[in-house]
Amino acid sequence: MPTLQQQARALGDPSRHAIFRYVLEAQRPVGVAELTDHLGLHHNAVRQHLAKLVDAGLLLTGTMPPTGRGRPRLCYEAAPSADARWGVQGPYERLSLLLSEVVRSGDGPEVVGERAGANSRVPADAGTDPVEVLRAEMERQGFDPEVTEVDGRVELTLQTCPFATTALADPGTVCALHLGIARGVAEAAGGLVVDELEPHDPRQAGCRLRCRRTAVR
Numbered sequence: 001m002p003t004l005q006q007q008a009r010a011l012g013d014p015s016r017h018a019i020f021r022y023v024l025e026a027q028r029p030v031g032v033a034e035l036t037d038h039l040g041l042h043h044n045a046v047r048q049h050l051a052k053l054v055d056a057g058l059l060l061t062g063t064m065p066p067t068g069r070g071r072p073r074l075c076y077e078a079a080p081s082a083d084a085r086w087g088v089q090g091p092y093e094r095l096s097l098l099l100s101e102v103v104r105s106g107d108g109p110e111v112v113g114e115r116a117g118a119n120s121r122v123p124a125d126a127g128t129d130p131v132e133v134l135r136a137e138m139e140r141q142g143f144d145p146e147v148t149e150v151d152g153r154v155e156l157t158l159q160t161c162p163f164a165t166t167a168l169a170d171p172g173t174v175c176a177l178h179l180g181i182a183r184g185v186a187e188a189a190g191g192l193v194v195d196e197l198e199p200h201d202p203r204q205a206g207c208r209l210r211c212r213r214t215a216v217r
Contacts, residue, residue: 002057007082010056015041016049020058020078029062029075050076058082080140094141095163098177109173113180118188120181130192134211137185143178145209154192154211156182167202175199175207182209 011017022038023030032050036043053059053076060079063072101112120137131147131154138145142162148155158178161167167174179197186192191214198208 002055007056007058010052010058013049013052015039015045016053019046019049020053020082023059023076024078024082029064029077031064031073031075033073080136081142081144092163092166095166095174095177099173102173109176110180110183113177113182114184114187115180116177117181117184117186120185120188128189130186130189130213131211133189134182134185134192134194134209138182138209141181144205152213154213156209156211158207158209159205161202161205161207164202164205171199171202174202178207179209182211186211 011020018039019035022035032043032046035041035046035050039046041049050059054061057079059076059082062075062077064075065072098109098112098116101107101115102109105112117137120140131149135145135147135156138156138158142160143158144160145156145158148157163174175197179194182197183194186194192211193214194209194211196210198210200206200208
C-alpha cells in the first residue's frame with residue numbers, strides 16, 4: 001500500500017494535484033478527454049500524470065462504454081481511502097459537522113450517524129452486495145476495514161480510527177457515531193444488519209463491527 005509520503009509527493013506536482021481535485025470533486029468516473037479539455041494539457045501528459053496518481057493509490061482505473069467502434073475508454077475515480085485522507089472535507093471536519101448536528105437537533109449521536117450513513121456517497125465500484133457497500137463506505141470514511149465472513153456472519157475490523165484523538169477524549173460519543181454510520185449504510189444497502197461495535201483503544205484501532213446478512217445474495 002502506498003505511504004502517505006508517496007501520495008504527498010504525487011500531489012506535489014501542480015498539474016497532478018489539479019487532476020486529482022477535478023476527479024475527486026466530479027464524484028463520477030472521468031475520462032482522459034474530459035481532463036485534457038479542462039486542464040488544457042496534451043493528452044499524453046494527462047495520461048502520465050494519471051498513471052502516477054494510480055501508482056500512488058490516489059485514483060482507481062475503470063472503463064467507459066465505447067462511443068463507437070473500438071475498445072472501451074479508460075476512466076478514473078478517486079480511491080476511497082484517498083478521498084478520506086485528501087478529500088475536500090477532512091475527517092475532523094466531517095466529525096465536527098456530525099457533532100454540530102447532535103447539538104442542533106438534540107438527537108443522540110447514533111441517530112445522527114445513521115442519517116449520515118443512509119445519505120453517504122458509496123463508491124461506484126462497490127456494486128450491490130451490502131457487505132461490499134459497507135466495506136467501501138467505511139474505507140471512504142478512513143477506517144481501513146478488513147472483512148471476514150462465515151455462514152452469513154460478517155465482521156469488519158476497523159484497522160484505523162480517523163478520529164483517534166477525539167475518541168480518546170469521548171469514546172462513547174464517537175463510537176456511537178461510528179456505529180450509527182455503519183447501521184445507516186447497511187440499512188440503505190439492504191440485506192445486512194449491524195448488530196454491534198466492539199470498541200478498542202483508538203490509538204491501536206481494531207474496533208469490530210459485527211453484522212449479519214438478512215437476505216441471500
